[in-house]
Amino acid sequence: MYYSSESVEELIEQLCRLPTIGRKSAQRLAAHVLKMPRSDVKQLAEALVAVKDRVRACRICKNVTDADTCALCLSTRRDHGLVCVVEESSDVVALERTGEYNGVYHVLGGAVSPVDGIGPDDLTFGDLVNRVAPDPKNPEAPKIREVIVAVNPTVEGDVTAHYLREFLAPYVSVTRVAHGLPIGADLSFADEATLARALAGRRPL
């Protein structure tokens, strides 16, 4: 034990378990907590537990929400015929920040990874197929025209994209976001995989 207070040591221990927080950062955070007003600390503690108690997956798109259906799925100003498939809720945040996308989303909850034993059944593939496939009981339901695959450009992402095409192609047009040189990057510093993709994806000027 370093600190002569067990409570402080316990807090440091707990903070160390979080990603990107080492012992030094945990010590600095604990020292800050010691100086914070009790009401602020209480608010933080309550926010932590509230996330576990209140947050659930949207009935339709599986994005995080406090309600039954998320605000994006309820919105009448979005194009519900266009579905963008992402791995995590944080990807939705990134796409929304562009302000360029007006469709809805589907959050898989991860990527297919045979190495880690994660198959389509461990993700929300089934819910997505149900969304896309025509419902014989409800033939008038709004139809999804296109599914945009926006999974990460990694090995797992590629496997996931492959599965998505297999599952969805019978019902709907499936596209994938472009890969290539990031804007503002220097071509000479781009890695081989990115350059190869940029070449293969070349388009008429």
Place this chain on the structure above:
Amino acid sequence: MYYSSESVEELIEQLCRLPTIGRKSAQRLAAHVLKMPRSDVKQLAEALVAVKDRVRACRICKNVTDADTCALCLSTRRDHGLVCVVEESSDVVALERTGEYNGVYHVLGGAVSPVDGIGPDDLTFGDLVNRVAPDPKNPEAPKIREVIVAVNPTVEGDVTAHYLREFLAPYVSVTRVAHGLPIGADLSFADEATLARALAGRRPL
């Protein structure tokens, strides 16, 4: 709002208020919290509040402790005639890690800073003087031989050291830890202030 869950947004907001945690880190932490078991999140939340409820200043040295008196002040294996004065509890942790110090401590709770309006009365100067000054009611009390000033080598630290000498010199021998080149450093990269101190503090080889 970015996330379609108010609880997640609220947690990110709360985490952003902590030092060294920006919005990106807060998002990553919140995403991790969403995946943590509820019991682990509850433990973290409780550890946060427990720190505010249980931790207090040691009756003697003002270091953080859960009890009335800290373990260092209670220890019979430490030299209670030697007191090392530091600014914060984290400084005690740093000194204890060396394993080279066997005395006890006094935590000031900060440094004297006229610019920020922090004077000796805002810190634990009074408690330190009471510890060091002979008690007429208890002339047999263990006497403190030496006070080692280990405040930070900053402007505020220097001002604090000056005040400490003024307050304590009548009762006890007051020393300050050495300043100079850090071990392993390159002389040509040392800043002028450090080099000047290293020169002024030269000792016979």
